[in-house]
Amino acid sequence: MTDLIWLLIALPAVGAAVLVFLGRRLGEPGAGWLATVTVAASFAFAVVSGVGFVGGTVHPATVELFSWIPALGVDATLLWDPLAVTMTLVVTGVGALIHLYAIGYMHGDPRFGRFFAYLNLFIASMLTLVLAGNFAVMFVGWELVGLSSYLLISFWFERPSAAAAGKKAFIVNRIGDWGFLVALMVIFAAFGTLDFGTVFGSAPEVLSVGTATVITLLLLVGATGKSAQLPLYVWLPDAMEGPTPVSALIHAATMVTAGVYMIARTGALFELAPVSQAIVATVGVLTALFAATIAISQRDIKRVLAYSTISQIGYMIFGVGMAAYTAGMFHLVTHAFFKALLFLGAGSVIHALGGEQDMRKMGGLRTVMPVTFWTMVIAWLAISGVFPLAGFWSKDEILGAAFAKGGLYTGLWAIGLFTAFLTAFYMTRWLAMTFLGEPRWSDDVHPHESPWVMTGPLVILAFASTFAGALNTPWRLALERFLEPSFELVTQSLPPESIGVVAALAGLSLVLVVLGIVVAWRRYTTAELPAEAGRFWYVTLHGYWVDDLYGRVFVLPGKALSAWFAAVLDGTVIDGIVNGLGRTVRGFGAAMSTLQSGWVRSYAAVFGGGVLVLLVWTLVHGGVI
Amino acid sequence: MFPALSVLILLPVLGAVAVAALPKRRPELVFPMALAASALPLGMALWVLWNFEAGEAGFQMIEAAVWSETLGIGWKLGIDGISLFLVVLTAVLFPLAIAASRSIADRTKAYMVSMLVLEAGLLGVFVSLDLLVFFAFFEIVLVPMYLLIGIWGSGNRAYAALKFVLYTAFGSAFLLAGIIALALITGDQVGATASFDFRDMLDLGLSSSTQLWLFAAFGIAFAIKVPLFPLHTWLPDAHTEAPTAGSVVLAGVLLKMGTYGFLRFNLTLFPQASVDLAEVMAVLGVIGIIYGAAVAIVQPDVKRLVAYSSISHLGFILLGTFALTRQGIQGGVFQMVSHGLTTGALFLLIGMLYDRRHTRRIDAYGGIASVMPVYAGVFLFMAFASAGLPSLSGFVGEFTILLGSYPTVPGLAIVAGFGVILAAIYLLWAYERIFTGPVVHPENEGLKDLVAREVAIVAPLIVLIVALGVYPKPMLDRIGPSVDAVIERIEATTDYVAPIPGPTLVVRADEAGED
């Protein structure tokens, strides 16, 4: 069974290939169903071949497919272990639901088939990433998900903003990929191989603390790009230009968590570099706070969720940064459920309102779209971290681990806790502005509940968001035990041992969450939306002008430098020298050509003179005179 | 033994003669005849590829016919893992380039003859084992290329053609001087007036100062061909003004004469000088990577943009070559072929667009992905292949180069990594401006998507790019031994030791770039 896990990648890949060529012929909804079936088949296969890990009947294994780059000794290998299983199940499970949803959402799009080809391509790429058995194959997946992300964000390429957003996403991701790439260079130089098993196994003997720190910080650069962390998060809010299923699948549930997965996977290296761990955790928690403050004032229904995603991934990075890998992965899983749910719900709303995304023109949708509303309520409670929904367990496990670790991490814990309050606040604001209060949409739109292919996935995900917390409660560490084989080489940070401390911490965060909900509830369930004026709102609405800052500091000077290279250095200096040499030679030729008088007798005189000189020289040289 | 390589060179020559001999009143025969004439060398090249003994480091299918015993000149041909794929690449690109020349209406016959002679010259460059024969082929290439740019080029073609020829001729003068000097030294060794036989030159034991001079003489010619910053300004002009097929061949094969020359002659014959100058050359390569990419970003002309991207990509090859590691050089050879495929394809695609709209200015387009969806898809594919997307061939080359150069030149490898970012910027920005958004210019609304002939031209390239990206092993298996032999020669004749990545790697203290 394990030998066949390449099928997990092959199924959606074949689906993508078929759809690229035959998508138009299959038409709607055939193309969508084909895509959904391939992903669902992958999911089923993953369940069947991964279930053995629970009972311990299957052991982690590396599958060698073929020799890929013999020059580097790199083979195409896949690694099948509980960590990969977890990610695979999330990717294919949530992926299949979102595929299904997209059949309804993309209804009537002229490039329906192409859309599903891209979605399938993404699933195949993401599975390559998570199943990779060495760094090179992981990098392949790492870049290919960037490609699929680009294709899907720019799917409606007729809109210049969509095209620009796709490009921005890919380029910013590539900046992160550069860090990953350099990390691979250092790893290859240090180990002579990129194979996970060898690298992690021999890391303690081979790596000095300095080299380990360098490698892990470079990996962090990669993670900040892919997972939209400070300072490379800027692409994700723009990525909302893509169709909403894309936002749900790629920019909420799966691809953006690749950085978390990667840090968890390379935990054996981070283990050797405590400094890096502290930096990773700090980056994570600061991102969580930073993005949450921006999310508060956003008015676009999807941008709130985008910043919320950045913030939540900040939590995960925080978790894996301080070596609480299970907690980080746990939050990754639960977040995949409720964030996908939120996005799909937002998509349902947008779909119902004919493309409207401004929350100030929504409100009062709870009666019109009951299924969407109630599933959103669950998602809202889950992400806010209300007991006993999924977000509560996973978030508090991370915070608990931080508290238990102490030192610097206590400070980070406090920030994380405050962020939980902010999260509850902005998510309540989001829910209230969308579904509660009075309708503010214009008269010519007629919102309606979405078809079953869209609400079906909502219900399933709502179910998952409610109960996923049971995966890893403090009493029953199912996920932790499941993931055990993957984290054998690392020492995990765990929440406090004492159930009392855990309960106290949970209670504290629950109080803050409820406080956030109450404050926002009172503020936003009024008939009129409160005026969001003032410096704080203004600054955060514009995201602290980080995009402008990057534009001014990097993009404009970069373009100016390029233009200077092209015009001055190439055009004037180098070509000036070349053409100047040309002119000099030509001028010299013109001067010499006046010697070419055309008078035969002058030539004869010069010739005779030359012969005479040679003659005299010969005689003198020969000693005759 | 069957003289495969001579036949390989002769086939396009015979083709050229056949095309030239076609009756004047049957102009419609010229195109199919030329296409057929370029398909024959492809078949021959595939035969060579098939019969090539993998795992052998030395030259194979050697032919040697001596012309002059005392001067040591002869018709000596041979092929090894380094030249094998360049020969195949040449043979693959020419039929496609000729097939893409359907729109040439003016003096078609002369055009096709030029193309076929060019092919013969390029094939000759890669299989010559006699330096004088090599030089002859190296120079023969100039003539048809000059004609192609000068006669069938666009706009500023006269300037571009002249610049191209003068630049390269300038370098060739040094090359000839170097070859003759080397031949005289070799002649002393083997007891003749001179010897131009490459294999005689392998055990010369030149003093390091002699090596330095000869390295410089060979190096200038090859650096211009590559081209290396700051000797590169002929390239954008030549690529831009050349007709489509000319650009394809220029970028696809002609530039590789430079990188091939560095590897075949400089590294092999002057190992001490190569070791001494490796870092200088690698720095120049990295400057090329960054500079070419940076300049490409702001080009308003899409062909010029791709031309500058070539400078960037060729910088990678040079970096890999002068990193002096097995991986770096193997990656470099691989990248030579891969760049030929991707950039050749990009030029073919631009040519197809140019045939429709007769402009290469980026701002004359916009939103044409909705008018030409297939074209846009193929272009995007090639753009990503060129930007080194994994699972496509460009990645294998660049990845191997970067991982291979880090052990010896860590700082440069890290900076070269930025080239990967810049590649994404210039390609995607160009794609955005040409293909996405609404159709702004009404004259673009009626553009026809790719026709079957055009799809047939790019399809083989797509297949090759994917195949080489997913399963490069057959190719690397053949390149590997020959590259190892180069490294072993350097190690045998100098005190340089190529680092083997791994826990035992000793990175020289002054180069441990990071701490």
Next chain:
Amino acid sequence: MAEFVVFAVFALAALAGAFVMLVARNPVYSAIGLLTTMFSIAVFYVLLDAHFIAAIQVIIYTGAVMTLFMFVIMMIGVDRDEDTSERLPYQRPIGIILAIGFAGVIVVAGSGAWVTGSASFAVPDLNGTIETIADELFGTWTVPFLGTVFLLTIAAVGTIALARYGPTGPRPVDDGEEPT
């Protein structure tokens, strides 16, 4: 002694002929001067025991070549006094200096060996008859001799071609511009 007198007389004649050729304004006189010189040289060949060459000299040069010259002079009608003023700058002084220089250098160079007579005619029995020359020509120098055959053939064909096509070929358009 008698030989020396003969040499002296004909040497003077040769020099006079050459000088006349050089300065005569009318090409006909130049031709006659050259004729004199050539005839004198034929006499020298006799003095030098080169009888066959002397005969050839008279037949070919004085007979054929000079006749050809005269014929051409008459045909193209330049048998009249011409303007001998010099238009090229410094051509005349340079020419004279070069001529004197040549003569000087050759004489200086050869003086050691020739005039002192150290290498006087040591081998009196050199027989420049047809037989000896033919032995040499058809023995050692067969291939160059055959080369001259080709040369003469080519010259003949070339001359005919020039005569045949020269005047009838396309004339340049007379644009009234003075050649510079």
Next chain:
Amino acid sequence: MTLTAGWFMGLAAVLFALGGAGVLLRRNALVMFMSIELMLNAVNLTFVAASKALGQVEGQVATLFVIVVAAAEVTVGLAIIVAIFHRRASADVDEFAELRG
């Protein structure tokens, strides 16, 4: 006075110089041609004189070759002069300056 090769050589030198002066000083193509013939003859004289002095017949053979080549040259050269004259109606070489740079 005995007659030695040196006398002939000296005379030949002077004749050669006169011929050279003719080439340089005369504008008439025909006279220039004659001057060239004179120079050839001067050289021939040295050959024959040397042949006599060294007792070898090769000098005369060389002279023979020179005469043959000169004859060929004269025919072609005169033909060219005639052809040029047909176009230009002049034998003045200073007027034939088409190759001026």
